Amino acid sequence: MTGAEHVSAIVVNSSTPLWYATRATGLVALVLLTVSMMLGLLSSVRFQRPAWPRFVTLGLHRNVTLLALGFTVVHVLTTVLDSFVSIPLPDAFVPFISSYRPIWVGLGAIAFDLMIALVITSLLRTRLGQRSWRLVHWSAYLCWPVAVLHGLGTGTDTPIAWVLVLTGCCVLAVAVLTLWRLALTWGDRPLTAAAGFVAVVLILIAGGAWLHAGPLAPGWSHRSGTHRAAALR
Amino acid sequence: MTTHPAAPTWAGQPPAPGDLRLIASDLPLSLAEHIDRFGPPQLANRESATLITEVERSGLTGRGGGAFPAGRKMRAVADASLRSGRIRARTSSVVVANGSESEPASSKDEVLLSHAPHLVLDGIALCAAAVGADRAYLCVGAHAPAAARAVAAALAEREQAGLDAVPVTMTSTDGYLAGQETALISALNGGAPLPTFVPPRPAERGANRRPTLVQNVETLAHIALIARFGAEWFRQVGTARAPGSALVTVTGSVARPGVREIPLGTPLGDVLRRSGLVADAQAVLTGGYFGTWLPLPGAHQVAVSEDGMRAAGAALGPGVLAVLPDSACGLAETARVLGFLAAGSARQCGPCENGMPALADAMGRIAFGPPSRDAVGWVEQLTALVTGRGACHLPDGGAALARTALKVFEADLRAHLASGPCDGASRPAALPIPSGPRR
Amino acid sequence: MNPPPMKPPLPGQIELGVNPIACDAHGLCMELLPELISADPWGYPIIRRGPVPLRLQALARRAVADCPTLALLLTERH
Numbered sequence: 001m002t003g004a005e006h007v008s009a010i011v012v013n014s015s016t017p018l019w020y021a022t023r024a025t026g027l028v029a030l031v032l033l034t035v036s037m038m039l040g041l042l043s044s045v046r047f048q049r050p051a052w053p054r055f056v057t058l059g060l061h062r063n064v065t066l067l068a069l070g071f072t073v074v075h076v077l078t079t080v081l082d083s084f085v086s087i088p089l090p091d092a093f094v095p096f097i098s099s100y101r102p103i104w105v106g107l108g109a110i111a112f113d114l115m116i117a118l119v120i121t122s123l124l125r126t127r128l129g130q131r132s133w134r135l136v137h138w139s140a141y142l143c144w145p146v147a148v149l150h151g152l153g154t155g156t157d158t159p160i161a162w163v164l165v166l167t168g169c170c171v172l173a174v175a176v177l178t179l180w181r182l183a184l185t186w187g188d189r190p191l192t193a194a195a196g197f198v199a200v201v202l203i204l205i206a207g208g209a210w211l212h213a214g215p216l217a218p219g220w221s222h223r224s225g226t227h228r229a230a231a232l233r
Numbered sequence: 234m235t236t237h238p239a240a241p242t243w244a245g246q247p248p249a250p251g252d253l254r255l256i257a258s259d260l261p262l263s264l265a266e267h268i269d270r271f272g273p274p275q276l277a278n279r280e281s282a283t284l285i286t287e288v289e290r291s292g293l294t295g296r297g298g299g300a301f302p303a304g305r306k307m308r309a310v311a312d313a314s315l316r317s318g319r320i321r322a323r324t325s326s327v328v329v330a331n332g333s334e335s336e337p338a339s340s341k342d343e344v345l346l347s348h349a350p351h352l353v354l355d356g357i358a359l360c361a362a363a364v365g366a367d368r369a370y371l372c373v374g375a376h377a378p379a380a381a382r383a384v385a386a387a388l389a390e391r392e393q394a395g396l397d398a399v400p401v402t403m404t405s406t407d408g409y410l411a412g413q414e415t416a417l418i419s420a421l422n423g424g425a426p427l428p429t430f431v432p433p434r435p436a437e438r439g440a441n442r443r444p445t446l447v448q449n450v451e452t453l454a455h456i457a458l459i460a461r462f463g464a465e466w467f468r469q470v471g472t473a474r475a476p477g478s479a480l481v482t483v484t485g486s487v488a489r490p491g492v493r494e495i496p497l498g499t500p501l502g503d504v505l506r507r508s509g510l511v512a513d514a515q516a517v518l519t520g521g522y523f524g525t526w527l528p529l530p531g532a533h534q535v536a537v538s539e540d541g542m543r544a545a546g547a548a549l550g551p552g553v554l555a556v557l558p559d560s561a562c563g564l565a566e567t568a569r570v571l572g573f574l575a576a577g578s579a580r581q582c583g584p585c586e587n588g589m590p591a592l593a594d595a596m597g598r599i600a601f602g603p604p605s606r607d608a609v610g611w612v613e614q615l616t617a618l619v620t621g622r623g624a625c626h627l628p629d630g631g632a633a634l635a636r637t638a639l640k641v642f643e644a645d646l647r648a649h650l651a652s653g654p655c656d657g658a659s660r661p662a663a664l665p666i667p668s669g670p671r672r
Numbered sequence: 673m674n675p676p677p678m679k680p681p682l683p684g685q686i687e688l689g690v691n692p693i694a695c696d697a698h699g700l701c702m703e704l705l706p707e708l709i710s711a712d713p714w715g716y717p718i719i720r721r722g723p724v725p726l727r728l729q730a731l732a733r734r735a736v737a738d739c740p741t742l743a744l745l746l747t748e749r750h
Contacts, residue, residue, distance in 0.1 A: 043740070046698065053703040058738055130694065130742045430691045582692035583716035618712050624693045 018082040023157055025075035027166070030151050032068035033115075034170040036061055037144045041177035045184055062122070069115055076112065101224045104153030107146050114143035144174060145203070153224060158215040171207070175200055247462035250469045253494050254478055255454050256348045261383045264390040267351040272461055274355035274396075284363040284460055285311060291464035292476040293456065297331055297449030298520070298550040299414075300539040303456065306446060309436040310364040313444035325367035327440040328360050328399070329421065332450040333374045333412030336521040337573075337667050338553045341480035342450050344492040346373060346380035349454060350387035354401065356453025359460050361399040364446050369399050371450070372417055375407040409577030413625050414447045416579075427579040428625035449551070451480055472498035475538030479549075483508040485517075485556035485663060498541060502533025505556060513559040516641050518664065520550025522570045523630030526563065526637040529556070546637065555664055562657030563642035564600040564649060566664050567634060571596050573666045574631045585628040588619035596635055599646065602654050609639065609646070685723040686748040688732055692716075694743035701744050704735040717744075 039061035048054050076092045087105065091098040093113060096106035121128060121136040148171060157163045182196040214220055248254045262270065289304030314326040330353060334342040346353060357369045373381045384403055391397050410416050411426040418439045420426035439445025448456075455477060459467050468476040475497040481504065484490045488509025495504055502510075505517065514529045525547040527535060535545045542549045557563055571593035580586040592615040598604045605611065616636050619628035639646060648655060688708065697715035707728060708720045724732045736744045 048699070054698065054700045055703050055738060058700065058740075126737055126742065428693075430693050583695060583697055583714055584692065584712060587714040587716075588712075618718075622692060622712075622716070622718075624691075 018078045019084060021078040022075055022082060023155065025071050025078060026151060026155060027157075027163070029068050029071035029075050030147060030170060031166070032064055032071060033144055033147055034174060036065040036068055037140065037174050038177055039064060040140060041174070041181050044181050045177075065115075065119060065122075069119055072112060072115060099225075101154050101226055104150055104224055108150035108154060111143050111147035111150055114139050114146070118143065141178075145207075149207075152211060152215050155215075156221075158220075171204070175204060247466045248458075250496075254458060255345060255352065255451070255480065255494055256492075258348065261348050261350055261387070264351060264387070264394060264396070267349075271352070271355075271458070274358060274457060275460065284359055284456075287464050288456055288459055291455075291459050291467040292474075293452065293459065293467065294475070294539065295449055296451035296455070296479055296551070297412075298336075298523075300549070303448065303452050306436060306448070307360060307364055309434075310444045310446040313437050314365045317444065326364050326444040326446065328357055328364065328366045328369040329417060329435075329440060329445055329447045330357050330369065330371040330401075330450050330453055331412060331414070331417060331447055332377075332380065333372045333406035333417065334377065334551070335374060335406065335409050335412040336523065336551055336553060337665060338484055338518070338521055338555050339482045339551050340484075341482050341492045341552055343374070343377040343380045345451055345454060345480060346377070347383045350380075350383045351391075352454040352457045353450045354384075354387055354391060354397070355457035355460075356448075356450075356455070357401055358397045358399060359456060360446055360448065360453065364444070366399055366446070369401045370421060370440070371401055371403045372406050372412070373403060374412070375405045381405070409574075410579050410625065410627065413627075415625070417447065418445060427581060430624050470496035472536070472538060472541075474540050475536075479537075479552055481537065481552035481554055483554045483556070485554075486511055486514050486558035487556050495537060497538040498536045500533060501527070501535045501537050501554070502530070504537055504554065505529075505533075510556065511558070514556045515559045515561075516557045516563055518555040518557065518566075518634075519553065520548040521553040521630075522574060522634070522664075523627070524548050524550050524553065525633050526567075526641040528641045546640075548633065557663055560657055561660060561663040562600065562645060562655050563638060564596065564645055565654070565658035565660075566662065567638040567642075568593065568596040568600040569662050569666050570634060570664060571631055574627060574634075578627060579625070582623040582628075584619050584622035588615055588622075589628055589631055591615055592619065592631060592635055596638070599649055600654060600658050602649070604650055608650070612639065686729060686732060686746055687721075687723055688719050688736070689745045689747060690717055690719060691743045691745060694741045696741050696743070698740045700738050700740065701735045704731055704738065708732070709735075 039057055043054065043057045043061060046054070047057060076089075079087050080089050080092065085100045087098055087100055091105060092109055095109040095113075096102050098105040098109075117136055118140055121133050125133045148167065152158050152167065155163070158167075178200055179197065182193045182200070185196075186193040214223070268274075285304055285307045287304075288307060289302070291304070293303040294300040295303055295306070310326050332342045332346050332353070334340070353371070357371065360366070361369055371384060373384060381403065388401060388403065404421070406412060406417065406420065406426065408426055410428060411420065413428050414435055415429040415431060416426050418435050419429050421440045435445040435447050437444060439447070455467070471477045478494050478496050480492055480494050482492050483505065487505065488511065490508060493504070493508065501517070505514075510529075516526050516528050517532065519525055519527055519542060525542075527545060527547050532545060532547075535541055535547070537549065537554075539549045557566060571589070575589035575593040578585050578589050592612065595605070595608060595612045595615060599608050599612070612635055616632035620632045621629060623629070645655060649658075688705075695716060697717075699711065699715060699717075701717055702709040702711055705728060708724065709717045712718050733746065736746045
């Protein structure tokens with residue numbers, strides 16, 4: 001642990017429960033978002049079993065996403081209310097304006113904005129029409145990895161073993177289903193499928209490398225901009 | 234501009250009941266000759282709303298195959314144009330003249346456009362005024378260069394004379410479905426020449442999202458005459474339920490194939506005999522590849538009109554009458570045509586994309602062997618599965634063709650199922666099947 | 673085109689139809705409404721004609737909202 005975090009762990013103040021809540025709701029939201037992604041991918045590959053009809057996949061996808069959004073909202077609120085570090089409400093919507101770990105909180109803002117857009121357009125799909133809805137829904141492929149990066153970059157729990165394993169499982173699950181989804185387009189558009197395969201592999205490798213050199217390497221708290229915020233306060 | 238000694242100069246007198254109305258000379262009439270013969274393209278009372286009433290009273294139905302009342306279509310577009318005017322400043326609608334004639338066995342539109350382009354263009358101009366259109370398109374099939382040339386020449390003459398207020402753009406279409414109403418509009422809007430789902434109907438929202446009147450070129454030619462001579466004149470020939478005259482394409486096993494103008498309701502036998510029907514004709518395909526079989530000589534008394542044909546379980550469609558000789562095998566011809574239709578599918582709708590090739594294959598097995606068990610049952614099941622489940626009527630046409638083939642060629646069917654394909658099946662095709670896009 | 677309903681549904685009645693171009697045989701509709709929608713040999717829906725029975729109307733609306741391509745259509749009279 002770095003200096004600032006060490007201090008806050010020893011000094012139990014009024015913000016500590018909020019800080020725990022932020023971390024907990026953040027992790028839960030990530031898991032729920034991952035499940036939502038998985039269900040969405042299962043729907044697009046037309047997964048179906050006698051005991052698991054397609055409307056179950058769709059209904060779950062919808063409910064899990066709403067739950068994920070709910071947890072994300074709580075996560076945002078506890079972060080804003082936490083007085084230990086100043087992260088005002090606009091920082092949750094407008095990316096990169098935060099004084100605390102600007103890039104990584106900013107990614108959270110992006111993911112949050114995309115989640116809101118995805119949910120609203122889906123609720124209004126019959127009014128919007130299929131084409132507009134589809135266009136926005138593609139951004140789910142952006143929202144989820146951004147949320148993962150946000151979690152790894154902002155989260156102070158990243159170096160903890162079970163957190164890493166949990167995140168790793170989430171990434172693996174989505175990666176595998178994405179590859180399955182891409183495999184379906186192989187027949188029609190082999191070039192797109194191949195490009196997609198390569199992209200997924202490259203992203204995984206890049207993500208792993210970044211993780212190794214970034215959050216898991218010493219001094220991440222300083223490099224990501226934690227101390228600036230603490231100093232400003 | 235030369236005059237044709239054969240063409241009578243009527244100086245605006247309406248054609249008498251026995252006369253040909255649409256085409257009466259071998260070469261296209263020049264603008265001057267056209268006006269000389271028919272009079273100027275004007276409506277009797279000069280009031281655009283009255284043209285629609287006149288066409289409604291005439292009972293004219295679409296000659297492109299749909300047989301939809303022309304006046305009702307015009308009324309719908311005019312009303313939609315007025316309605317949209319209340320919402321938006323631009324009220325203009327669009328007129329589309331459909332001369333694409335993608336039905337391989339039909340040539341009436343090509344003949345009409347090559348011989349009487351001014352009648353069609355008059356019809357376009359009159360309709361444009363009646364429905365408030367500010368532009369028009371005339372779509373000619375890519376396989377009909379003579380028609381395109383005649384239209385181009387006629388357009389040049391009219392432009393020089395300053396005759397038409399509404400500009401007409403000629404376009405070219407290619408492909409079996411390209412002439413379908415919504416496919417035509419989709420292509421004009423810059424999309425693929427494939428059918429679209431209805432609603433919205435073209436009359437509500439078509440080319441450029443404006444109310445669009447799509448009419449077959451022959452229908453427009455009739456409108457041009459109705460405007461001059463009136464609804465009563467139009468009804469002097471034909472029957473009460475099917476008034477007027479129509480162009481039919483008689484082809485196949487006849488001595489004098491070609492396009493003929495006939496009063497609607499004429500018995501089929503008379504029409505075919507006039508084209509030199511030979512003795513050994515076994516059946517006639519009516520309506521086109523999209524159409525139905527009728528037995529010969531059994532169907533000689535069937536009235537050639539939409540209602541007359543429907544009563545006999547057939548369809549007039551765009552007026553194709555293709556006669557099949559005894560030497561050919563009706564089942565083989567049907568199988569080949571079904572293969573052509575299946576290949577022409579837009580492949581946008583599952584039932585057609587899957588069902589039509591299956592139907593063509595099933596009929597092919599009956600015709601060329603070996604038939605599967607319950608081959609007939611499977612064909613009947615397929616016809617039920619594809620009918621009415623596509624966005625256009627291509628599967629419906631294929632299903633009707635298959636159903637009537639099983640009925641009309643029942644004797645052949647039993648023989649095929651009992652002892653394999655007949656000799657006729659291995660003959661070259663009597664009905665020409667274009668390969669690739671229709672040229 | 674898809675055959676239109678025989679006559680417009682009476683007030684309070686709803687009828688189901690499908691846009692065959694948009695339909696991609698995902699099959700959710702026939703899972704939710706097996707009483708009214710069955711599958712043809714290729715997985716595409718065959719919809720029973722006529723108004724939707726009152727007890728199935730809520731399911732019908734859900735099926736229309738759930739269709740992945742918005743191909744299932746509802747016609748109703750208020």
